[in-house]
Amino acid sequence: MERCPNCRARWDGAEHCRRCGLELAPLLAAEHAAHRLIVRALRHMGEGETQTALADLTRARDIYREPFIDLLCGFARAETWGETHLGELSDMRTTQGAAEVEVG
Numbered sequence: 001m002e003r004c005p006n007c008r009a010r011w012d013g014a015e016h017c018r019r020c021g022l023e024l025a026p027l028l029a030a031e032h033a034a035h036r037l038i039v040r041a042l043r044h045m046g047e048g049e050t051q052t053a054l055a056d057l058t059r060a061r062d063i064y065r066e067p068f069i070d071l072l073c074g075f076a077r078a079e080t081w082g083e084t085h086l087g088e089l090s091d092m093r094t095t096q097g098a099a100e101v102e103v104g
């Protein structure tokens with residue numbers, strides 16, 4: 001968090017906003033929880049577990065709104081789509097190849 005979500009004052013590291021007094025500790029806790037989920041999601045992505053990564057990223061986005069999380073969700077969704085549909089294309093090619101062998 002760089003700025004207070006209420007008054008946009010620059011955050012000075014305190015638990016309360018120096019300008020409006022908003023309690024920031026719950027927001028910081030949510031931000032940290034979201035970042036832990038992002039780290040776990042990236043580890044899952046590296047292991048090829050994109051569905052699990054997408055679930056973690058979706059939870060992170062539900063906890064804490066940040067454009068970076070939306071970008072990661074889009075990336076994970078694209079990876080998931082590719083795994084599903086490129087696998088289907090590969091299956092179609094295999095089936096088509098088998099049919100050509102049978103015909104030929």
Ligand SMILES: [Zn+2]
Pocket residue numbers: 004005006007008009017018019020021022
């Ligand atoms: Zn404030």
